[in-house]
Amino acid sequence: MSELLQSDVLVVGLGPAGASAAEAAARAGARVIGLDRKEQAGVPVQCAEFLPAMLSDDAANCSLRQAIAAMQTSVENAAPDLTADFRGRMIDRARFDAELVARAFAAGADCRFGASLANLSADGVATLSDGTRVEARVIVGADGPRSRVGAAIGAINRELVETRQITVALRAPHDATDIFLSAEIVGGYGWLFPKGDVANLGLGVAPEFRARLKPLLDGLRARLIAEGRIGEAILGHTGGAIPVGGMNAAQGTLGDCAVLLAGDAAGLVNPVTGAGIPAAVISGRLAGAAVAQILSGKAHSYSEDLEDLFSASLARALARRRELLAKFECGKPDERDLRRGWIAYPEYWAA
Numbered sequence: 001m002s003e004l005l006q007s008d009v010l011v012v013g014l015g016p017a018g019a020s021a022a023e024a025a026a027r028a029g030a031r032v033i034g035l036d037r038k039e040q041a042g043v044p045v046q047c048a049e050f051l052p053a054m055l056s057d058d059a060a061n062c063s064l065r066q067a068i069a070a071m072q073t074s075v076e077n078a079a080p081d082l083t084a085d086f087r088g089r090m091i092d093r094a095r096f097d098a099e100l101v102a103r104a105f106a107a108g109a110d111c112r113f114g115a116s117l118a119n120l121s122a123d124g125v126a127t128l129s130d131g132t133r134v135e136a137r138v139i140v141g142a143d144g145p146r147s148r149v150g151a152a153i154g155a156i157n158r159e160l161v162e163t164r165q166i167t168v169a170l171r172a173p174h175d176a177t178d179i180f181l182s183a184e185i186v187g188g189y190g191w192l193f194p195k196g197d198v199a200n201l202g203l204g205v206a207p208e209f210r211a212r213l214k215p216l217l218d219g220l221r222a223r224l225i226a227e228g229r230i231g232e233a234i235l236g237h238t239g240g241a242i243p244v245g246g247m248n249a250a251q252g253t254l255g256d257c258a259v260l261l262a263g264d265a266a267g268l269v270n271p272v273t274g275a276g277i278p279a280a281v282i283s284g285r286l287a288g289a290a291v292a293q294i295l296s297g298k299a300h301s302y303s304e305d306l307e308d309l310f311s312a313s314l315a316r317a318l319a320r321r322r323e324l325l326a327k328f329e330c331g332k333p334d335e336r337d338l339r340r341g342w343i344a345y346p347e348y349w350a351a
């Protein structure tokens, strides 16, 4: 007979969104079960590890790899344009995620790894891959871009970017995030993000162009080797999907069970930059606070709060992304189009 667990809250996914939600809900006195299919928090890393300055957090301090002062954007093969004072931090993402989970544990959440949600019934009963069933009054779906919890309430990330990333040695210290825009990189861009003596070198494209990922990344790597900026050795590989279609409806119900979505599951990633860590942490905390309201029978404003915080910037980014993709439909975007589609340029911010 399979085990049946009962809890106030089930948090599915213990990345930045889920761990933050679990901590906030547990601090508010809720009984929380959190689960993640990974064996270990944050491992493997599927991230370029740049944390924009908008999120200041202790977890970021203890996972700091280096400070970032500026951004350099290269359009096609032109010399880079410098955006001074574009600050942020490069973090050790595995350490960052582990720190957030440690806080959730310390707040009293029962966080389980190697535990995968296999099915969510129409009345909100979760079945894990080992057959364990979990009944909770509230479910927080923080299970990333291809969220099963989101799918159960009809909130699906329909637009994704596929990525490929390698770790390389840096030949000289660098304190800027480098961005590479090109008409060859359809629906995405290339990046070189420094972290001490190594860097994350990666590229993202619209899924129908995924066959281009390897040759494009090989080309960018060859260019940076020829420029003397990086070493030849490839020290690691990663990748993953990024949701770029904008916000989903972030709440719903399954029978009597309330469901909230946070982070990537809620589509809170910037559709142009692909940055989603700050929104994951912030939405996770808000979801945890909303859980406490739900459990005490009070009204909450979770969806409205997300709208207030994120909808304007996500809507602009989504509009810019769609404009640029439309250019690909009638040929190729030119350099002006690429600049309008990137946050470093005034054209991006113009009406």
Ligand SMILES: Cc1cc2nc3c(=O)[nH]c(=O)nc-3n(C[C@H](O)[C@H](O)[C@H](O)COP(=O)(O)OP(=O)(O)OC[C@H]3O[C@@H](n4cnc5c(N)ncnc54)[C@H](O)[C@@H]3O)c2cc1C
Residues within 6 Å of the ligand: 012, 013, 014, 015, 016, 017, 018, 035, 036, 037, 038, 042, 046, 047, 048, 049, 050, 051, 052, 115, 116, 117, 118, 142, 143, 144, 145, 148, 163, 164, 165, 202, 238, 239, 240, 241, 242, 262, 263, 264, 265, 269, 274, 275, 276, 277, 278, 280
């Ligand atoms: C290559 C790449 C580079 C990126 N670079 C950056 C960057 O530099 N800066 C930035 O801000 N953002 C970046 N992002 C985006 C950022 O990583 C995400 O926005 C962020 O991780 C969202 O956090 P989350 O908690 O919502 O989801 P995730 O971090 O994806 O966490 C979801 C968790 O749910 C778990 N899970 C999924 N399904 C199940 C299941 N069925 N059962 C149990 N557990 C499950 C997963 O194992 C995972 O741990 C990048 C993304 C990619 C792919």
